[in-house]
Amino acid sequence: MAGHDELREQAGLYVLGALTPAEQAAFEAHLATCGECAAEVRTLSSVAGALVHAVPQSEPSPALRARVLAAVGASPSTAAQRTIAPEAAIARDTASAADTTIARDARVAPDARFGPEASIVRTNTLAPWLAAAASLALAVALGAYAAMLRTRVGDLEVRLRQATLRADASERQVADARRTAADAQSEVAVLAAPDLARIDLAGQPAAPQASARAFWSRSRGLVFTASNLPAPPAGRTYQLWILTAQPAPVSAGLLKPDANGRVNAVFETPPDLPKPTAMAVTIEPDGGVPAPTGDKYLVGLATSL
Amino acid sequence: MWFLGAVVDRSGLSGRWVEDHVADRAALARMARGDHDGLAELYDRHARPIYSLALRILQNPTDAEDLVQEVFSQAWQQAGRYDASRGVVAAWLLMLGRSRAIDRLRARRARPEDRADERAVANIADLGPPPDLQVLSVEQIACVRAALGELPVLQRVAIELAYYEGLTHVEIAARLEQPLGTVKTRIRLALIKLRDTLAGTV
Numbered sequence: 001m002a003g004h005d006e007l008r009e010q011a012g013l014y015v016l017g018a019l020t021p022a023e024q025a026a027f028e029a030h031l032a033t034c035g036e037c038a039a040e041v042r043t044l045s046s047v048a049g050a051l052v053h054a055v056p057q058s059e060p061s062p063a064l065r066a067r068v069l070a071a072v073g074a075s076p077s078t079a080a081q082r083t084i085a086p087e088a089a090i091a092r093d094t095a096s097a098a099d100t101t102i103a104r105d106a107r108v109a110p111d112a113r114f115g116p117e118a119s120i121v122r123t124n125t126l127a128p129w130l131a132a133a134a135s136l137a138l139a140v141a142l143g144a145y146a147a148m149l150r151t152r153v154g155d156l157e158v159r160l161r162q163a164t165l166r167a168d169a170s171e172r173q174v175a176d177a178r179r180t181a182a183d184a185q186s187e188v189a190v191l192a193a194p195d196l197a198r199i200d201l202a203g204q205p206a207a208p209q210a211s212a213r214a215f216w217s218r219s220r221g222l223v224f225t226a227s228n229l230p231a232p233p234a235g236r237t238y239q240l241w242i243l244t245a246q247p248a249p250v251s252a253g254l255l256k257p258d259a260n261g262r263v264n265a266v267f268e269t270p271p272d273l274p275k276p277t278a279m280a281v282t283i284e285p286d287g288g289v290p291a292p293t294g295d296k297y298l299v300g301l302a303t304s305l
Numbered sequence: 306m307w308f309l310g311a312v313v314d315r316s317g318l319s320g321r322w323v324e325d326h327v328a329d330r331a332a333l334a335r336m337a338r339g340d341h342d343g344l345a346e347l348y349d350r351h352a353r354p355i356y357s358l359a360l361r362i363l364q365n366p367t368d369a370e371d372l373v374q375e376v377f378s379q380a381w382q383q384a385g386r387y388d389a390s391r392g393v394v395a396a397w398l399l400m401l402g403r404s405r406a407i408d409r410l411r412a413r414r415a416r417p418e419d420r421a422d423e424r425a426v427a428n429i430a431d432l433g434p435p436p437d438l439q440v441l442s443v444e445q446i447a448c449v450r451a452a453l454g455e456l457p458v459l460q461r462v463a464i465e466l467a468y469y470e471g472l473t474h475v476e477i478a479a480r481l482e483q484p485l486g487t488v489k490t491r492i493r494l495a496l497i498k499l500r501d502t503l504a505g506t507v
Binding site: 009010012015016017018020043047048049050053054056058067069072165168237251256289 | 360445486
């Protein structure tokens with residue numbers, strides 16, 4: 001069982017639903033006994049509530065309204081299941097859908113559940129059969145009409161969907177362009193920072209051809225470029241380490257060279273990170289590790305600018 | 306268990322959201338009696354946010370529309386069992402929408418290791434939000450939306466993968482190729498920043 005501090009760290013993940021099922025069960029058990037964590041969850045949960053509404057708002061197609069109302073209304077609701085027979089549902093549908101004269105006929109249906117009107121009708125023995133025949137004919141006619149409408153709605157939906165997909169594709173292109181611009185902006189931000197440090201990294205015996213350069217600023221983050229890095233073996237990954245005056249190296253993140261052995265990456269660094277004195281790239285198991293264990297591929301000392 | 310914010314305008318500018326909530330309850334009661342107009346009314350008020358959330362999660366207009374239908378179908382079937390203590394109707398509908406959408410997303414990924422999570426999410430979906438709902442104003446939501454856009458890219462992406470794609474932190478770490486601890490820290494920092502933004506707008 002994890003300790004309180006460790007569990008408290010999980011409150012945010014819990015609120016977002018990002019814990020694994022086992023972690024979630026453990027956290028909920030803890031939550032029942034810990035007022036502090038419950039309070040943390042309560043304040044963070046307002047954020048989750050806001051996230052529901054924070055998505056870009058867009059309008060569903062007008063055809064969806066008709067589709068939902070038709071499909072959903074066709075099945076009885078909870079209370080209706082208990083009190084209204086299926087024939088009654090048809091009669092009710094026709095009353096709203098058909099023109100008023102036909103609807104009036106449909107309401108004279110032969111069933112005691114329809115209320116006082118029905119008992120009056122019952123005095124004439126023929127009337128129930130006529131009414132039943134009328135509702136049947138009406139149901140058939142409405143069925144054909146509904147089928148025709150469905151075809152037309154279906155056709156319109158297809159056309160609308162195609163238009164929406166085209167619009168989506170252009171939105172995606174705009175989003176891609178925006179992302180590229182944002183990446184470029186953060187690179188510029190790092191390079192223009194007043195507290196900039198530069199670190200040139202040289203290839204080690206494991207990769208003598210490799211080289212890299214990093215620019216770091218406490219306020220703006222880290223820009224890292226490398227070339228001639230060999231592709232990592234399967235199940236292994238490159239990890240970038242920042243060395244400071246403190247004894248433990250700090251992981252900046254994982255590096256993924258492209259097919260040409262190049263890396264172009266921007267990392268955030270903790271705001272309380274001391275000024276880097278050196279950086280190193282090591283080879284580590286996939287997913288990265290908390291402290292370096294593998295061979296060094298690139299190493300370099302900081303130069304102040 | 307999900308804590309969903311209800312959109313209630315406490316600024317007193319219009320009180321429209323409070324009125325909507327009262328009207329929502331009345332519409333549900335009418336739906337429980339089999340009244341289709343109640344359903345139409347609920348649809349007109351809430352289809353847009355539910356559709357928008359579903360579209361964000363499923364990334365596909367057809368699936369998002371199917372999901373809206375699923376949510377209203379469930380609302381129709383459960384209208385008679387709706388318990389006021391489960392909170393604001395709008396939040397209930399959105400919670401249903403998010404759970405069902407993430408169910409679909411997980412089914413779409415359909416990797417064997419997802420099945421346990423899938424069951425967990427299916428169970429979550431039936432719990433409903435607890436009674437201590439947070440109440441958010443329209444202004445607060447606008448601020449959170451803006452704050453979300455201002456988060457460092459990786460923090461924002463981590464939050465979005467968790468909330469809109471239903472990934473666990475372990476899956477997020479794998480997707481972003483970041484160590485687990487880094488992902489946890491990023492999500493925590495981002496949530497605290499968003500929460501402070503929210504607190505600052507009360």
